[in-house]
Structure formats: structure tokens, C-alpha cells
Amino acid sequence: MSRLELRHVRKAFGGLEVLADISLRVGAGEFVSILGPSGAGKSTLFQLLTGAQHGGGEMFFDGAPLDDHGGHFAFMPQRDALMPWRRILDNVTLGLEVQGVRRKAARARVAPLFAEFGLAGFERHFPAQLSGGMRQRAALLRTVVQERDMLLLDEPFGALDALTRTAMQRWLEQMWRHHRWTALLITHDVREAVFLSDRIYVLSARPAHIVREIKVPLPRPRSLGGDTARQASVEAEILDIILNPEPNPQPPKGYDHD
Template sequence: MSILEMKNVGVTLGNTAVLDDISMRVAEGEFISILGPSGAGKSTIFRLLTGALQHDRGAITCNGRPLAQNQQGFAFMPQRDALMPWRRILDNLTLGLEVQGMTRKDARDRVMLFLHDFGLIGFEQHYPAQLSGGMRQRAALLRTVVQARPVQLLDEPFGALDALTRTRMQKWFEERWRDARWTTVLVTHDVREAVALSDRIYVLSCRPACVIAEVAVPTARPRMDRAITAEAHALEAHLLDILLNQTGDQI
């Protein structure tokens, strides 16, 4: 059974049709990526799932129930870490849990269980400005997954990092995901990132966006520890061809 399902979803903002007939599904423990041209509406899908925007037509369900009946189904990580600079790292990590009504003590106890795996032991009392970009992204990801929502929504979480840090974060995240099997939906512009991390990839058309391809990634895990295989390279080329056919010479 799918944890998340979108059926024939459409969104029009003003006079602009943004999404048209979007259908997707995400099973428990699955890693899904969404690729598409700039401005196609990838982040709009996340706005729908987090309740920031309402769809005009179609249906969205989480755990078999309409989205409106399950607003706690998703934890969201934006493109940048969005850590509050005046709060120490531990207090940033507990914020989502405290908003849900958990006591500060219980929230801290839960967060402490994850600090080692996220490489943040010893940095609990630091402020965000005292951490590297990669450490801040790990903190933002921990703040997301510690909420134990059914689905994790990641909106280009590594896009603001330099190339070397981004590669390290992708490798680190793949290792964490293989252990925990978080149900994950990733929005990305990076074809190689999608192939490296995903079980399946949805490709969107130009606006108004519809799903023009659903591609399974057959390459065995772990992937980030290996050189790019001929199979992965061929899949990257296939996805790039689909995107270029949508956009001409611009993505």
C-alpha cells in the first residue's frame, strides 16, 4: 500500500496553470526523486503536501486518508538549512518536536539518540554560525527526520553546498537512509543525485507540469561508494535526453 498517493492533481495560480494531471505514489521505505525543468512546479508539489497550497482538482492521500485529515503526515526540509541563528543547535533540533507539543526534556532525549549517527556529538551547544555548511545540513536533516513523520520531503537539501561538500553529504545521506529506510521524496535538479539516491524517479514536463516519465533505478546499493557504472551512466543520459527534449538547450 502506498503511504503517499497523488491522483490527477492540478493547480492553477491566477491565470497560470502550474500542475496538470500529476499522479505519483510512494511506498513505505521508498526513496523517490522528482526531476523537472526550472519552474515546472516541483516545489509546488511540496507546498501542496505541507498544506501551504490547495489543489484545484484531483486527490492526495496519506496512509489511505485524504490529506486534509492527515496534516501531520509530512516532515519538510527546505533548500537551505533554515536554522535559527539565535538558538543553539540542540534547541534548533528540538524545535519541531516542541511545536508538536512534546516537552523540552522529552524532545531533547529523543534528539540525543540521533546525534552520533548525524555527526553532531559535542556540537549541541554551538550556534549555527559556528558549524560548517555540511554540519548545518546534517542538523537540518536531523530536525526533519526526528519528527518521525511518515514521509520526509527534501527540497534540494544539498543544492546550496559546494561540490565537494555536496558529494560527501550525498554519500553520508545514502548510508543513513540504507540504515533507517525513511520514506523519502526528494526534489532535485541534479540528475546524478537522483540516480545515486533513488529507487524511482518521476520526471515532470514544462509548465503546466505533468509526469512524462517514471523511471526505476536498478543499480544495486550502495552507489556512492562506487565508480559510475555503465548502467548508471546510461540512465543519467536517458534522463537528460528527456529533460532536454522538454527545454531545448536550457534546463
């Protein structure tokens, strides 16, 4: 049963065609990535989902047309977008506050999660007092406590240094195994996509269409090292697809088969 399903979604800004034909689906408890070169319109896709932009094609959530965008998604942008004037605790409860949850109740709800997110003791700190990795964990905590149906992660580790990014990817994989969030991740990092995802949609350059759907054959947990040789071969395969595009790209095949 797929939760999110897009059929032939397209979007143009003025005369510029950004998304040509995007069809994809995300199942319940599935971690799916959209992998593509920068400037391919990956973020535009999220804007369509969150209702910031409108485009052509059809979008369904749990089988129903996606019209009220607010309810289903919790969104995490590339830069943490923490509010510098709010303490971490108040940043994390922001989504609940917008939903109308009382401050005290909201705080009670997030308090037990601080330890799990490696933020215990930093509740009263301002974002500027935290390291990049911690800020990103706080941003993820702010995203998941909204208890929406699905997480939209827009290159969440793109602004981190390489070491922190790797640590965060391992940490996220671990967290995901415990919580089984339904998640859609945008990234241009092949290793990140392979490491985290159940399935990957490879996007072409603009105007974007789906070049290939890849089911990642690696067993979990992956954060302990795992099958590095197989991981490397999957990465190589995807890199080959991205860097050597076919001259006449075919319409997305792997849509019906699984």
C-alpha cells in the same frame, strides 16, 4: 502498498497553470525523486502536500484522503532554515517542541543521534558556527526526529558547494539504508536523483506533468562507488528525456505499471 498517492493533482496561480496533471505514488520505505527543470513547480507540489496551498485533484495517504496535512510529513527546505538564535540542540528539537514534547524529553530523544549525524560536540553551537554541510545535516536531523510518516526533501543540497553536495549525497544514501525512511525528494540534479532514488518521476517544464517514471536499476549500497557505467547510462537516458522533450507530450503513462 503505497503510502502517498496523488491522482491528477493540478494547481494554477491566477491564470498561470503551474501543475497540469501530476499522478504519482510513493511506497513504504521507498525513496522517490521528482526531477525537473527549475521553475517547473516542484516546490508547489510540496506546498500542496503540507497544506500551504490548495489545488485540484486527489491526494491520499495510506488510502485515506489527505486532509489534515500536519500529521504525515516532515519537511526539509533547500536552505537549512535553522534558526540563527537557537543553538543546534534547540534547533533540532524544534519539531518535537511544536508537537508539545517537553524540552527535557525532546533533548533526551535527539541526544543519541548527534554522533550518527556527525554533529557530536556541536550541540551548544549556534548555526553560524557550523559549515554548510553540518548545517544541512542538522536540518535533516531536525526533520527526521519528528518521526513523521514521510520525509519531504526540497532540494536539500541545492545551496551547497559541489564537493560538499557529493559528500552529503553519499552520506544520505548511507543513512537511508539504515533507516529506510519513506522519502520524496525534489531535485533538478540528475546525478543526485539517480544516486539516491528507487524511482524517479521526470517532470516537464511548466505547466508540469509527469513525462516519465523511471525505476532506477542500480543495486545498493551505492555510496561505495558501485556500477558507475550503469549509473552514467541511466543519467544519460534521463538527461535525454529532459533536454529533448517530445513535441506532443503524452499523458503520464507509467502510472499503472511498476
